[in-house]
Amino acid sequence: MPDSAFKEIRHLALFSQMADDTFSALMRGAYVQNFPAQIELITEGDPSDFLHVVLSGSVDLFSSWNGRETSLATVRPISTFILAATIKDAPYLMSARTLEKSRIALIPSQDVRAVFDIDGSFARAIVTELAQCYRSVIKAQKELKLRTSLERLANYLLRQQRRTGGTAAFSLDYEKRRLASVLGMTPENLSRAFKGLEPFGLQIEGTRVTITDQAEFERFAKPNPLIDDASA
Amino acid sequence: MPDSAFKEIRHLALFSQMADDTFSALMRGAYVQNFPAQIELITEGDPSDFLHVVLSGSVDLFSSWNGRETSLATVRPISTFILAATIKDAPYLMSARTLEKSRIALIPSQDVRAVFDIDGSFARAIVTELAQCYRSVIKAQKELKLRTSLERLANYLLRQQRRTGGTAAFSLDYEKRRLASVLGMTPENLSRAFKGLEPFGLQIEGTRVTITDQAEFERFAKPNPLIDDASA
DNA sequence: CACTATGATTGACAATTATCAAGATCGCAA
DNA sequence: TTGCGATCTTGATAATTGTCAATCATAGTG
Numbered sequence: 001m002p003d004s005a006f007k008e009i010r011h012l013a014l015f016s017q018m019a020d021d022t023f024s025a026l027m028r029g030a031y032v033q034n035f036p037a038q039i040e041l042i043t044e045g046d047p048s049d050f051l052h053v054v055l056s057g058s059v060d061l062f063s064s065w066n067g068r069e070t071s072l073a074t075v076r077p078i079s080t081f082i083l084a085a086t087i088k089d090a091p092y093l094m095s096a097r098t099l100e101k102s103r104i105a106l107i108p109s110q111d112v113r114a115v116f117d118i119d120g121s122f123a124r125a126i127v128t129e130l131a132q133c134y135r136s137v138i139k140a141q142k143e144l145k146l147r148t149s150l151e152r153l154a155n156y157l158l159r160q161q162r163r164t165g166g167t168a169a170f171s172l173d174y175e176k177r178r179l180a181s182v183l184g185m186t187p188e189n190l191s192r193a194f195k196g197l198e199p200f201g202l203q204i205e206g207t208r209v210t211i212t213d214q215a216e217f218e219r220f221a222k223p224n225p226l227i228d229d230a231s232a
Numbered sequence: 233m234p235d236s237a238f239k240e241i242r243h244l245a246l247f248s249q250m251a252d253d254t255f256s257a258l259m260r261g262a263y264v265q266n267f268p269a270q271i272e273l274i275t276e277g278d279p280s281d282f283l284h285v286v287l288s289g290s291v292d293l294f295s296s297w298n299g300r301e302t303s304l305a306t307v308r309p310i311s312t313f314i315l316a317a318t319i320k321d322a323p324y325l326m327s328a329r330t331l332e333k334s335r336i337a338l339i340p341s342q343d344v345r346a347v348f349d350i351d352g353s354f355a356r357a358i359v360t361e362l363a364q365c366y367r368s369v370i371k372a373q374k375e376l377k378l379r380t381s382l383e384r385l386a387n388y389l390l391r392q393q394r395r396t397g398g399t400a401a402f403s404l405d406y407e408k409r410r411l412a413s414v415l416g417m418t419p420e421n422l423s424r425a426f427k428g429l430e431p432f433g434l435q436i437e438g439t440r441v442t443i444t445d446q447a448e449f450e451r452f453a454k455p456n457p458l459i460d461d462a463s464a
Numbered sequence: 465c466a467c468t469a470t471g472a473t474t475g476a477c478a479a480t481t482a483t484c485a486a487g488a489t490c491g492c493a494a
Numbered sequence: 495t496t497g498c499g500a501t502c503t504t505g506a507t508a509a510t511t512g513t514c515a516a517t518c519a520t521a522g523t524g
Contacts, residue, residue, distance in 0.1 A: 044458055063374045066454050070377040072370070084363040084370075093370050093458055116359070120352030127348070127355055130362040131316040137369040138316075138325045141304060144376055145416050146297040149481075176502065184377050186482060191503050206490080206502090222298050226276055226325055381511075408472065418512060423473050438472090438519090 005032045005105055008078055009053055014129050017121045026115050030107040041096040041104065048085035048092055050106040054078065057102025060178065061094045071181040072140075074099070074174065083129060086112050099174065139227050146227075149185045153193045154221035155228055156183060157202070157209060169210040237264045237337055240310055241285055246361050249353045258347050262339040273328040273336065280317035280324055282338040286310065289334025292410065293326040303413040304372075306331070306406065315361060318344050331406065371459050378459075381417045385425045386453035387460055388415060389434070389441060401442040 006027060009015055015023060032055065035041065041052065044063055052059075059075040072094055075081045085092050086109040098104075116123050143152055156179070164170040172179060180190040194204045200220040201213025211217050225232050238259060241247055247255060264287065267273065273284065276295055284291075291307040304326055307313045317324050318341040330336075348355050375384055388411070396402040404411060412422040426436045432452040433445025443449050457464045 063378065063458075065374065065378040065456055065459065066383075068378050070374070072373060072377075084366045087359055087363045088367070090367070090464060091458065093367055093374070116356065120355055123352055123355040123359055124348065126359050127319055127362060130359060130366055131319045134316045134362055134366045134369065135320070135322070135325055137366065137373060138304070141369060141373055141376070142295045142297065142302070142325070144373070145302040145304075146295065146300050148479095151298075187502070188483080188504085189481060192481095195503095224297055226295075226323065227297065232322060419472070420474085420513080421511060424511095427473095 005055055005103070008055055009105060012053070012078060012080070014080060014083075014125050015122075017125055018115075018119055019121075022115050022119045022122065026107060026111055029111050030105055032103060032105045035098045035102050035104060037098055037100045037102075039098045041098065042082065042092050042094075044092050044095045046092050048082060048088075048090065048109050051080055051086040051109055051112050052082060052096070053080050053105040053107065055103040055105055057104075058099045058174075059096050059102060059104075060099050061096050062181070063094050069181070070184070071178055073136075074178075074182070080129070083126065083133065085109075087116065087126065087130075089113065099178075135232075136230075142227050144184055149183065149189060150193050150196050151221060152183045152185075153190065154197055154200070154202075154217065155223050157197075157211070158218065158221055158223050159228055159230075160209075161211060168212070168214065169208065172207045172209060237287055237335070240287055241337060244285070244310060244312070246312060246315075246357050247354075249357055250347075250351060251353075254347050254351045254354065258339060258343050261343050262337055264335060264337045267330045267334050267336060269330055269332045269334075271330045273330065274314065274324050274326075276324050276327045278324050280314055280322065280341050283312055283318045283341055283344050284314060284328070285312050285337040285339065287335040287337055289336075290331045290406075291328050291334060291336075292331050293328050294413070295326050301413070302416070303410055305368075306410075306414070312361070315358065315365065317341075319348065319358065319362075321345065331410075367464075368462075374459050376416055381415065381421060382425050382428050383453060384415045384417075385422065386429055386432070386434075386449065387455050389429075389443070390450065390453055390455050391460055391462075392441075393443065400444070400446065401440065404439045404441060 009027070010023060018026070035057075041059065054075050054077050056077050058077075059081065060071055061073045061075060061081060062069055062071045075096075081096065082092055082094070089109065116126060143155070147155065160173065161167070161170055176190055177187045180187045183190065185193070194202070197217075197220075201211055201217040203210040203212055241259070242255060250258070267289075273291065286307050286309050288309050290309075291313065292303055293305045293307060293313060294301055294303045307328075313328065314324055314326070321341065348358060375387070379387065392405065393399070393402055408422055409419045412419045415422065417425070426434070429449075429452070433443055433449040435442040435444055
């Protein structure tokens, strides 16, 4: 594995507290690979052979059932995915595909479990990471069950606005069909939802979004830290 | 804390591997309390002062937003809840109320975090527990996004059938209004969903359910281990 | 034994969301 | 630039789900 990737991974909260030798041991079996866009990295149901780390690009986590498909999350650099499956030595619950050209590190799951068993600080780091993941999914679940599609879109836009610096105008970070799937609706309805938000102070042109009346827009969206704050 | 409760908690996977003295230390600040039905134990947004353990009875985890409310899970003996909030020292994302008369152990969160920092085996046990919780929520999320309300009900019934021993006739374990909320629908629609499943081999009288044509019913429900198996 | 309160069901209706079928638009490559 | 393919949008329609009101069933309670 190239030195640069090694360093990037080392800086992740998950690995930063480990002893040098255990980290080296963990990296010994790991390797980095470049993938083109739209490559299926893992398939739900498969055994979890590797813990994945996205070094660059982005990855879509999705799931299918009975001919339907839905996006559950997007993984951006630098972070890991399918940690829970790796730890439990259980099959993947989600599939993963690259959204764009991506560089991914693959760390053998059995090495992760072995180090986890001997290195307490690594175990603690994993706890923190998993607790974070768990709370994120709970928030997603609340959003899905408590909000209409219009409300979900409005709050997504507010979150995206904050992520991109808080200015009135910003752009969507991925294509609308995926956004629709993430938000639990069809692309057609997403289009209509954008239209439906215009009376509350939204303008949209292609991928460019402008919140023209922040107060009114937030009055409609009713953002809530217990659903919308990534950190809380 | 009474000796019996102490023993029950000790047998939980979460605590069974701890050293005796750390377990004692953890239990020193803990106490057990009896609650009547319909008592709100915790409120979402509050700081997570205690890790809770349900010793008897049952607890509903729910959440509210903008005047709406939804049930996210039911906790039955013997298990803990709001572990993630305790670990992260973050506010509760869900509220909790007793569904019936319940006995609950309360363990100060700061003690849990303190022990977690010094006891590697406890940290590892927490990881396993959290990974399990995480995967459960992912499954719930998949169910909600990929299945219609009829399909969710059908698969819930198959899971309940398995939990209660697999016989054709069995009974619902909680009231229908809560079931509706858990499944993400209104009580009215749950009523209609039960009716809608009759052509596929279901009979229902009050709280008593009979699957009269198992093969046909499963053909409709299409259960999937990556959504419906509690263990996977 | 009524009486009451609560939950469950039903029907009528409204709102939301999905589906299908055209078009419109955009990005990209020849 | 032109043309192609994909995404996005729009309209018409259907399916699903939610809301409201009324009724029914049931379990306690006096």
